[in-house]
Amino acid sequence: MKYLILSDVHANYQALSKVLQNETYDEVLYIGDLIGYAADPYLCYKTFLETGGVGVMGNHEYGTLHPDVLGRFSENARKGILHTIKSIPPEYLTHMATLPEVLAIDNFVLCHTMLGNPLSFQYVFPENKESSYLLESFQKMKEKDHQVMFTGHTHKPCIFKEKEDKTIEIYLAHDGDLYLDDARYVINAGSVGQSRNGVPKAHYVLYDPQKKKVSFRSMDYDVKKAAERIFQEGLPEFSGQRLYLGT
Ligand SMILES: [Fe+2]
Structure with missing residues (x-):
């Protein structure tokens, strides 16, 4: 079984459709933030449902x-959410409300952020290896016997590995394959629709549990069209400009 694991699509239909049409996989799993920021939440949510609708809440x-929680978001993020609310039909909102915070499959688990309190949406960046949220996630994985967690939220693809002495090693992820040993791993899949690692492409991972193989991938997509759609919808210019920069 080869899973295509996508996070932080952020209503970027150009990026999402390019990956789905050009990658080979058996099933798609989504790690949250399918909508927000960019122009096409309706098309992205529709695609999510058409590709199985399996994923977690971002x-x-x-x-x-x-x-009522919109005050916690930046102005650009808030405008993207308000655009989402007016763009998608009530039945999609009803479906969205059923998305779980955490989803376990085989020996791995999906969560948009960390496992301790997923709906507090804490950030753990690659430089935060001593984060209590990260340590808590590894503890929860141990309790449930999950070897791997796939996460998103920071838009920075990376690998957190729990060593035998329980300290954490961090690797920034670049395109390539990783064969897992018996350690526990928290793997950030990066962002499909709003890259922030300086590489303006769609970032995602493939996971084959039988081979214990995680493949980090990035794919070019029509950034110009995605940015133009953002401008057409009257969304913040910065939300379009950042797609060209990957920041
Ligand atoms: Fe996000």
């Missing part, structure tokens, strides 16, 4: 469902 889905 903070932008949570904000769409609970507009």
Whole structure:
């Protein structure tokens, strides 16, 4: 079984459709933030449902469902969520409300952020290896016997590995294959629709549990068209400009 694991699509239909049409996989799994920021939440949510609808809640889905928390978002993020609310039909909102915080499959688990309190949407960046949220996630994985967690939220692809002495090693992830040993791993899949690692492409991972193989991938997509759609919809210019920069 080869899973295509996508996080932080952020309503970028150009990036999402390019990856789905050009990658080979058996099933698609989504790690949250399918919507927000960019122009096409309707098409992205529709595609999500058409490709199986298996995924977890991100903070932008949570904000769409609970507009009372919008004060916690940046102005650009808030405008993207308000655009989402007016763009998608009520039945999609009903479906969105059923998304779990955490989803376990085989020996791995999906969560948009960390496992201790997923709906608090804490950030653990690659430089935060001593983060208590990260340590808590490894503890929860041990309790449930999960070897791997796939996460997103920071838009920075990276690998957190728990060593035998329980300290954490961090690797920034670049395109390539990683064969897992018996350690536990928290793997950030990066962002499909709003790269922030300086590489303006769609970032994602493939996972084959039988081979214990995680493949980090990035793919070019039509950045110009995605940015133009953002400008057409009257969304913040910065949300379009950053796609060219990958920041
Ligand atoms: Fe995000």
